[in-house]
Amino acid sequence: MTQSWDLLIQGAKVFDGSGALPSIQDxxxxxxxxxxxxxxxxxxxxxxxxxxxxxxxxxxxxxPRTDPR
Structure with missing residues (x-):
């Protein structure tokens, strides 16, 4: 059976940087x-x-990173 996801993090407090308050999400x-x-x-x-x-x-x-060479 093929898995839907490679990784599932459940019930973490997610801060997405959108300005919205963090919320508990998977x-x-x-x-x-x-x-x-x-x-x-x-x-x-x-x-x-x-x-x-x-x-x-x-x-x-x-x-993003730059190569200093």
């Missing part, structure tokens, strides 16, 4: 990218992580 990742987020996503993932009492800040380390 975040699903497929092929290295956020595929879905919301309340009670289907728990059909290859790997699951309990995000309770954790902050999730997607994209925080996705910073």
């Amino acid at each position: 975040v699903a990742v497929r092929n290295g990218k956020i595929a879905a987020r919301g309340d009670s996503l289907p728990a059909d993932a290859a790997t699951g992580v309990d995000g309770s009492n954790q902050w999730l800040v997607p994209g925080m380390l996705d910073i």
